[in-house]
Amino acid sequence: MTGMRKRSVNGIMSHSFHALRPKSPLSRVKTMNNSIKVLNEGNEHVFEVEDKELILDAAIRQQVPIPYTCRNGTCRTCLYQVVEGTVIQEDADICMISEQELEAGRRLLCMSTLQGDAVIEKVVRKRRRPEGEVTNLGATAI
Ligand code: FES
Numbered sequence: 001m002t003g004m005r006k007r008s009v010n011g012i013m014s015h016s017f018h019a020l021r022p023k024s025p026l027s028r029v030k031t032m033n034n035s036i037k038v039l040n041e042g043n044e045h046v047f048e049v050e051d052k053e054l055i056l057d058a059a060i061r062q063q064v065p066i067p068y069t070c071r072n073g074t075c076r077t078c079l080y081q082v083v084e085g086t087v088i089q090e091d092a093d094i095c096m097i098s099e100q101e102l103e104a105g106r107r108l109l110c111m112s113t114l115q116g117d118a119v120i121e122k123v124v125r126k127r128r129r130p131e132g133e134v135t136n137l138g139a140t141a142i
Pocket of ligand 1 (some may be wrong): 067071074075077078111115
């Protein structure tokens with residue numbers, strides 16, 4: 001029942017595809033996009049991420065300002081904390097992220113994909129105290 005048929009209409013050969021060809025059930029399946037909300041030090045951005053698309057690639061494609069440098073998991077500029085949802089760290093063994101960070105829900109967006117909707121927040125590096133600065137506990141930092 002598949003393929004092309006030749007038929008003659010008023011002596012002219014024409015080609016037609018089967019009109020009653022059943023559609024594959026897979027042809028009705030559309031890829032689902034997921035939505036991610038990014039909290040960036042007071043700013044909030046929501047954008048779509050395609051199935052299996054890296055989150056940083058999606059952000060760049062949609063001109064969402066996400067800090068990045070290397071795009072290969074080594075500089076850690078795109079380190080975020082997952083607040084809600086499932087973010088998959090791809091190739092974690094070659095990225096500069098520790099097991100403890102992964103368990104704590106941190107991800108490098110340049111090497112991460114999304115599974116469903118999620119909320120993430122930028123990890124802000126703590127400022128190192130200069131030697132001798134007094135802490136809020138009254139103790140002196142070493
Ligand atoms: S951009 Fe460098 S680790 Fe993600």
